Amino acid sequence: MTDKLLITQADGIATLTLNMPELRNPITDADMVDEICAAMEWLNRDHSVRCAILTGAGKAFSSGGNLKHMRDKEGIFGGDAITVRNGYRAGIQRVAKAVWSVEVPLIAAVNGPAYGAGCDLTLFCDIRIASETAVFAENFVNVGIISGDGGAWILPRQVGLSRAAEMAFTADPIDAQTALAWGLVSQVTSPDTLLDTAMDLARRIARNPPRQLRLTKRLMREGTVSSLEQILELSAAYQGAVHQTADHEEAVAALLERREGKFTGT
DSSP states (O other): OOSSEEEEEETTEEEEEEOOGGGTOBSOSHHHHHHHHHHHHHHHHOTTOOEEEEEESTTOSBOBSOHHHHHHTOGGGOSSHHHHHHHHHHTHHHHHHHHHHOSSOEEEEEOSEEETHHHHHHHTSSEEEEETTOEEEOOTGGGTOOOOSSHHHHHHHHHOHHHHHHHHHHOOOEEHHHHHHTTSOSEEEOGGGHHHHHHHHHHHHHTSOHHHHHHHHHHHHHHTTSOHHHHHHHHHHHHHHHTTSHHHHHHHHHHHHTSOOOOOOO
16 A cells, blocks of 8 residues: 555544645556555445545645646556557546445545546545535546546536536536535535534434445435336335344334434444
8 A cells, every 4th residue: 555545434434535635636546546446345345434535635636637647658548549448447447436336425525626537536426525625627628638437427417417518528617616506516615624524424424324324325326327116126125124124123213212323234
């Protein structure tokens, strides 16, 4: 591990921090890709984690691609067309799939500019909270490329096709208040309170039964690609399982007794 991704954990909440502030936290370097993917796999395995927060070190959330590597044709940007294609598949596309598929609720605490793949990274999270200094840009055409990390799939799902097209075709950045008005983020906070706000939300999520949280998220993910009939069938199967859990019994008892539930994931 190179410490390009810092991880802390407390009270069932994991905080993941992109940690290359001197380069504005690019996410296309091979070791950063490996660390993000490994972190998502760990979140899936560790059932003591009930919610996670993703943020960036320094003044930026993420610049997306490493511009120096683009200029020098290094990493995933080097080689002929086939080599670059394979580099994207083995690189940034792994990040998109890993973040989209992570089982626990994932909050992006966007502390500054989120450009290109960095913008898309926030979109693959479940909830986005933005600092007043956050800026979002789908600016691939601005550097003479296209979105190679799934942005064309996720952006219209988050802001609608018209606004997605405006962002992608102009490459113009939008500020935090515009992102709030467009539904790209849920809240805008001052820079000083961003992480506290994200942590407060994470605690409100993490107080709920952990297995049911993961299944709720999985249903919502499946809902983006499945029919109503498919979702109803899957929901019925999940309900059959969770009705047998101790946490379900505890949740009902806690509501009837007007107290906080104590959930164990069983």
